[in-house]
Amino acid sequence: MPELPEIASRACEMQAALVGKTIHSFEILQPKCLNIPAEDFSTCLAGATLEAASHHGKWIICETTQGYVLINLGMGGEILLRETGNPPKKYRLSIGFQDGTRLFINFWWFGYVHFVATGMLSTHAMTAKLGPDALEITEAEFTRRLRLKNTAVKTFLLDQKNLAGIGNAYIHDILFLARVHPLRKASGLDGEESHRLYTSIRNSLQSSFEKKGAFYEVDLQGKPGGFQEKDILIGYREGKPCPECGSAIQKLRTGSTTSFICPSCQLIS
């Protein structure tokens, strides 16, 4: 499940490794992940040179001389840079470069690779509707948005229109560090609580980003991220003691997602 730390890491690696490369060919094994017909996708981008790679929330944005390539890995996947003759076992799409290297993009489920013409980024609904990036948003803007919503804090944080980049893996520790129960009303948090939440988001995402993301995702060379299982405080640790107070960590259903909380540190009221 790639979230901001993994996506931002991939974008940095792509910026370092791909800028200046010219696109030579495509292999599109799953046309459904595109937003336009495969032939059009290839025609629009053939001969383009990569100029920059960045991210916004969970989206990777590649700027080329002939438009943008927007990548969303959905619920998990890899972006691998290899020689053309050395493909990974599974991939949905590959982009070949003139120097003989190739970018192989895979995802388990629900990933996207979209083309947007130069100057038309604002017409791409899926990225245009995103809120500020979770590591870019100011505390004032975060608090302002939080106060506007009457939904559960967890729902607020996962809704990419509010702020972009948090998913259902890092959120457990973010809420735990802020001592906020996932089902508290977003608009009901006091100043102290929203400040703790903002700080927790920054600390959690930044520390994983500095380690090149989570151990369950890999970099362009196939190497796992440095954010290890032991770095997770309470997420996915049902029944284990809370690192703060020793209470048994609980797993609970919150809407359609699962949450992990410390029942003593994160009270509902």
Add this chain to the structure above:
DNA sequence: TTCTGTGTTCCCCA
């Protein structure tokens, strides 16, 4: 075999 888990959109309902 059957269940669950991840992201995102979309659609219905109160």
Add this chain to the structure above:
DNA sequence: CTGGGGAACACAGA
């Protein structure tokens, strides 16, 4: 308008 809840997508691991 808001927010909750579900379906859809057609995979991988237990």
